Amino acid sequence: MRIILPGGSGQVGRILARHFHSKGHTVIVFSRSPRATPWRMIMWDGRKPGAWVAELEQADLCINLSGRSVNCRYTTENRQAIEESRVLSTRLLNQVMPSLKQPPRLWVNASTATIYRHAPDRAMDEASGELGGNEPGAPDTWNFSIEVAKRWEEAFFATPTPRTRKIAIRSALTLSPERGGVFDVLLGLVRRSLGGTQGPGTQYVSWIHEADFVKATELLIAREDFSGIINLASPNPLPNREFMRTLRDAWGIRIGLPIPRWMVDIGAFALQTESELVLKSRRVVPGRLLASGFKFQFPDWPGAASELVARWRGSAVAGSEAIV
Numbered sequence: 001m002r003i004i005l006p007g008g009s010g011q012v013g014r015i016l017a018r019h020f021h022s023k024g025h026t027v028i029v030f031s032r033s034p035r036a037t038p039w040r041m042i043m044w045d046g047r048k049p050g051a052w053v054a055e056l057e058q059a060d061l062c063i064n065l066s067g068r069s070v071n072c073r074y075t076t077e078n079r080q081a082i083e084e085s086r087v088l089s090t091r092l093l094n095q096v097m098p099s100l101k102q103p104p105r106l107w108v109n110a111s112t113a114t115i116y117r118h119a120p121d122r123a124m125d126e127a128s129g130e131l132g133g134n135e136p137g138a139p140d141t142w143n144f145s146i147e148v149a150k151r152w153e154e155a156f157f158a159t160p161t162p163r164t165r166k167i168a169i170r171s172a173l174t175l176s177p178e179r180g181g182v183f184d185v186l187l188g189l190v191r192r193s194l195g196g197t198q199g200p201g202t203q204y205v206s207w208i209h210e211a212d213f214v215k216a217t218e219l220l221i222a223r224e225d226f227s228g229i230i231n232l233a234s235p236n237p238l239p240n241r242e243f244m245r246t247l248r249d250a251w252g253i254r255i256g257l258p259i260p261r262w263m264v265d266i267g268a269f270a271l272q273t274e275s276e277l278v279l280k281s282r283r284v285v286p287g288r289l290l291a292s293g294f295k296f297q298f299p300d301w302p303g304a305a306s307e308l309v310a311r312w313r314g315s316a317v318a319g320s321e322a323i324v
Contacts, residue, residue, distance in 0.1 A: 001221075002059045004104065006030040006044065006052075006089060007066030011181045012110075012174050012213070016063060019214045028055050030066075046089035053096050061221060062104040062164075064093055067152075071273050074141050086110075086152045094159035103164050106221060109156045111168040113206050113233060113284040115149035118142065120202055123237070125287030126170075126229050141276050153229075165227050167220055172206035172233035172284055174213050175304065177312035187312060189256075190248050196256030199264050201241030203281035206233045209298035209308070216286075219294055226288070233284045236300050240278070243301060250305035 003020050005013050008029035017039050021027045027039035030052050034041035044052045046066050056062065066089035068081045090109060097103045116124040117132035124130065132138070132146040153168050175183040189195040208216075213232060220226050238246075248256050259267065264275045286294070298304035 001061055002026045002028075004028050004030065004056055004059045004062045006046070006062070006064045006093065007110075008063070009033070009035075009041070010065060010069070011176065011178060012171070013065045014178070015174070015176055015210050015214065016217065028059075030055075046085060046092060048092070049096060053099075056096065056104065057100050058102045059104045061106050061108070062093070063108045063110075063217075064090060065110045066090075067110065070145065071277070073272050074144055074274055079144060083148045083151065086148065087155045090152060090155040091158075094155070094161070097159075097161050097164055103161070105163075106165045106167070107161065108167045108169060108217070108220060109152075111153055111156075111170045111229075112145075112149050113170045113172045113231065113282050114145045114280070115153070115170060116282065116284060117146075118203075118281050119283040120204065120281040123283050123285045124231075125285050126231055127287055129231075129284070139276065141274050142280055145276060165224070167227055167230055169220075169230050169232045170284065171213070172208050172231075172237075172282065174208055174210060174232075175308060176210040177308050177315055179315075183308055184312070186244075186247060187251065187309065190244070190251050190253060193253065193255045194257050194259070195244050195248050195251075195253075196258035197241045197244060198259045199240065199261045199275075199279045201239060201244075201258075203240050203279055204237045204283035205240055205243040206237040206282040206284040207243075207301065207304070208233050209296075209304045211297050215297065216289060216294065219289070219292070223292065226292075230288055231284050231286045232289075233286050234299060234301070234304070235285055235290055235296060237283050237285065238301055246301050247305050247309075250302070250309040 003025050008017055009031040017027050021039050029041045030044040031041050034043050042052050068085040072078045115131055117130050117135055156168055173182050216232055264278055
């Protein structure tokens with residue numbers, strides 16, 4: 001296959017690019033800062049057409065992952081960059097697709113599980129999940145994230161593409177042992193004995209192992225009957241308290257300093273990020289994947305955590321040996 005990954009230079013993009021490249025597919029990444037990789041990278045700014053348009057011609061698949069990282073403070077400038085990087089790039093692709101003689105047969109666009117409301121009470125699937133927005137007591141930052149997610153999906157589905165099937169993936173935290181990723185950050189807290197309960201601990205964590213993210217993506221490609229909204233998440237989200245305890249067990253450490261909400265807020269400010277990433281309850285389940293018979297390789301967090309820790313340790317050892 002010929003696979004195009006706009007915005008594919010981030011963690012999830014690298015996971016997909018490595019997988020498809022290893023399978024012998026032609027992978028082309030559109031990026032604002034191209035660099036040397038085993039696959040081709042082409043410059044694009046996500047705002048206007050350029051030489052990259054020709055690369056979409058006769059492509060089999062487009063997976064748009066464009067979006068400025070939300071791991072930042074939600075200042076006015078950052079809010080604008082977060083929204084525009086998602087909405088404008090999606091609108092641009094909708095503008096370009098009709099001009100192609102042979103457009104991709106499938107266009108998968110990133111979205112986020114954050115679009116659902118704060119959900120400590122029940123699971124949210126595609127059919128019965130409740131979108132968030134202006135819930136009583138919800139911080140302004142939570143409402144901002146939800147509104148961006150809504151505008152992102154609206155921009156994606158606003159323009160019909162009769163020759164291209166469309167899927168928006170509402171992804172949970174995608175976990176891999178890669179340095180700098182979400183799992184690396186969480187494990188870093190555990191390694192420093194700071195991996196205790198964060199906030200109340202009752203808020204749910206939705207997650208998906210990278211192997212299942214890739215496997216699910218392969219299913220979406222193969223199943224022509226799939227279109228619209230798809231949740232990409234493990235079928236077993238769990239409360240933060242259990243999530244962190246399991247990660248401590250996987251690492252082999254009993255002590256984890258609990259971090260009350262006020263400390264989470266202070267820590268987020270110090271790290272120039274937002275406490276929403278830890279405190280909002282995301283209880284998302286993959287209803288459509290499960291209904292299709294999809295079998296997760298890592299459906300439960302204990303098995304996933306153990307596997308990720310083992311690979312993290314292996315890569316750390318390999319890195320040390322390379323330095324020596």
